[in-house]
Amino acid sequence: MTTHTRLTNREVAAILAGVAARLQILDANRFRIIAFQNAAESIRTLAQDINAIDAAGELTSIQGVGKGIGDAIHTLLVNGSDPEFDALFAQVPQGVVDMMQVPDMGPKKAKRLWEELGIDSVAALRAAAEAGKLRDLKGFGAKSEEKILKGIELLAKRTERGDGERMPIGVVRPLALHMIAELQAKLPAGAIERIEIAGSLRRWKETIGDVDILCLSAQPALVMETFRTLPEVADILGAGETKSSVVLGNGLQVDLRVVERKHWGAALQYFTGSKEHNVAVRELALKQGWSLNEYGLTATGAGDAPAGEERFFEEEADLYAFLRLEWVPPELRENRGEVAAAQQHTLPALLTLADLQGELHGHTTWSDGVASVAEMAEAARARGYHYWNVSDHSVGLGIVQGVDGEKLRRQRVEIDAYNRRCAEADIDFRLLQGSEVEILADGALGLPDDVLAGLDVVVASIHSAQRQDRETITARCLKAIYNPHVDILGHPTGRLLGERPPTEIDMERILQACRETGTVVEINANPARLDVNDLYARRAVELGCKLAINCDAHSPQDLTLAEYGVGVARRGWLTAADVINTRPVDAMLALLKDAQRNAHDQP
Template sequence: MPIHNADIAAIFEEIADLLEIESANVFRVRAYRNAARILQELGKDVRAMVEKGEDLTRLPGIGDDLAHKIKEIVETGHCAMLDKLHKQLPPTITELLAIPGLGPKRVSALYHELDIQTMEQLQRAVRDHRIQALPGFGEKTEMRIADALAIHASNTSRFKLAIAAQYAEPLAAWLRTVPGVQQVVVAGSYRRARETVGDIDILITATEHSPVMVRFCGYDEIAEILSHGPTRSSVILKCKLQVDARVVAPESYGAALHYFTGSKAHNIAIRRLGQEKRLKINEYGVFKDQTRIAGETEESVYQAVGLPFIPPELRENRGEIEAARKGCLPKLIELSDLKGDLHTHSKASDGHATLKEMAQAAKQRGFEYLAVTEHSSRLTIARGLDSVQLAKQIDEIDRLNAQLEGITLLKGIEVDILEDGSLDLPDWILGKLDLVIGAVHSHFGLSRARQTERILKAMEHPHFTLLAHPSGRLIAKREPYDIDMMRIIRQAKARGCYLELNATPDRLDLLDTYCQAAKAEGVLICIDSDAHSVLDFDNLRFGIGQARRGWLEKSDVLNTRSLKALRPLLKQTM
């Protein structure tokens, strides 16, 4: 079975989980955790690197020991260290860590005190009210676990977009090599750039005798074939992702692509427009009585009901049809519109590259500028900077800018917003920076009123520029903290500061609906990679997908401005 980056990352994540439950050395745990994150987000195929004999230690955060284990996993499909840990602890116990509020210490207590090893056992313990009797838990914690279990059950069958991409894109590329194949496109929620994907729909056009369905069912990552036919097959990959492939006639390609891209609500609305014109619209085409009048292209489907083409990311029946009728669909932002990145980290805190390496990588991507925004000192786990260390970095950036050509480093900080809304560093050092990013990294469980007031107070600070990952959510891992986002958006408008859309695949934060709300209020969004290595810039494409779902245009995004146009916008917040 071919090994993808996500497969190796999953093994390292499980090793970290089991080590943490066993109270292993925190730095050892962190090494596996960081390696898992890096591999999940890595644009390069690690398997290909191993096959070519490339030096894996050149990857950020990968030393000799981790490189050896990666090679072992690629070549054998498993890791001896994980096998050893499984003999010491039940392998299912790591599933419990997916429940918000259950850290390694609590999972360890549940296992040793109540012999809870599985989700089912945890659900029974909650139902029987046995958890609240454990020291350090209590009734409120038990209730939160019950709520989190319900949410987790609805999320377990979905894959994060970036993870789905690691499986869908190689499969689509492989199908394009099959004789007779003309077009292959991944449709469904993947094409709409939803943050999570339940399954994969692949549409194919091919010549009559193409063996594409036979080849599809012979793909070497398939665990189970659910159905197999000449024009449609359905399989489960070994990663448990379901993939449905369909061969469609060229004259129906556009109609099928529209139908299988969805969303269901959007398609129903389009069919109703067709019915008003006495047209029948389905996956085979647009029909007037028995005659097909459109369907070869998606554009022809929309034209048949009197609309211009609607981009896939907008197809959620959230006003896009009315906007199309009025001729005011947004011209959605493209990746090439970005002129820089305003949230990145270097080796000075928890990054994996030097300032110069980050600058050179940004320049290679055509950026004009790159803001270096290390963590502040309160976030000790990320080796955050204190005032003295930040002052030294400011001087270092000034010296480096004198040498660099074609790229400018901006001086910034990702400063912690403390529980009372104050910022983690004093005004004298914040005033020396080009921008100050405020971020919540603790006290996620505050009440809605307290959490909102905490952030509003931070945004009032005269040096505050940008609110990082505004909801704090980690997809399928941590729910957003409870805040009044519209008050946050309106505060940004009143203060003249900005909100971030964090492109890290685990975050994709802001939500698309809040991007749309910020646009309506005239608040600029900054699409940032939150890069911790030169390879993390690849994640900006996922941020762009989320921005497009939020109706954002080039003019709605702060870092589409040139450096000359950007500087006054940063200064107005200071």
């Protein structure tokens, strides 16, 4: 009989992570710290209920859980607490652990502040920094006080944002599209002539503050009324004749504006943003003697046109053209050089969803996917793909079902049979066999080299011990990159949008190594990940790396997520040539082979 509440996987993981953090602060044995970090990460991502695994006496079958930690978890699950953990939690206050969340505040600094100045919470840390008390400590100065205060501010903002100020695009976009579809379905045919999403959503930003929608309509009052009574609307902030602001049940704000046809081009440009891009365009317009607002251009008198003369644009492209700019794709409008490029007509020909010929990272029921090899292949073909790489998790991951060499041999038979059927039916589609091989905590891979050598495309990823320090996790990843059998680095920074920050990994060094070895950098298109992000994608191309856009699909429906990866790629200025899975299968494989030849021993 248990008298305490049953602990969930997440709760157990949090306790183990708390133990690891305290061991870090106490400067315990490094391997012991890593062991707890590994176990925490494994259990956090574990599919099976840990109580069931414990009941079956199989805790040590979980990756990273040895006899010692297993026994402690068992005690924890049975009694609701573990005496050794309790002692650690009593010894190091939670507030000191929280201090480690402040950017740049490692365990060593937190420990010294706590032991030498008695600071045991983020609030106490702020007070001490504000009072100038940290500079008494050797190695700390006014500069570090300033840095710590800034870090605390950042941390507070991050926490605030976590409360829902910005939402992941993967949540917002389907909702916005659904509302537009509902609006159109409820209105008489032709009531809306044109409707378009503007704002950061049109720019495919990874998180969205609020949604801006513009439309053309001869019946604005009816459109507004219908919009405000959509079932998702929880609250109405504004109800004007041509503008309505509503808040949805999940807290998202959506604004709808009806604009005049002659203002459409300028309005769409204005409400698409970003603010920084618009400032740059406005400055350029001013230099040409025009002031720009959401309606159009008005001559200032400084140019050829007499002051007060107006220009309107039905299309956004006409506005850009008038200013002697190439039309700038919304994804580029962040003032990162796009205005100058538009002036010189050197904007990149961004890749599109239609450029993707196949994908190189996805899962089936051989690991944690929900569909069979054949079902995933059918879904890929239905999207017009010509190839799909079966890359199930290798052994070595916390999830119970990993694929080892023996299973891969059996899986190969299934894949070959499917490909034979395609060939006989003259279908231009090929399944490849790969693996999402685990990069273990020490940088070794979850499958031996001779097994990897037999695969078509190998993706290597990290799913455990993600809180290793910068040096450790970077070295770990470099080891995998320099393995000649590794073709693609999967979701390189490990972040989960709004849920888990990226690892400490040194992406500049990682990208340099990818360039050197020809290892392909993944843009994981799953909107919970979007990893690498737009900035790293752009940097990767600058360095000369190739990228791959993969849904990391675990179900047939997941393949629809590719558009999010394309959004990231476009924001990163990528062309089709930068992305390997825009190539036909043989050309793509040849490129990977070349890269393998270039891979050499790690310096």
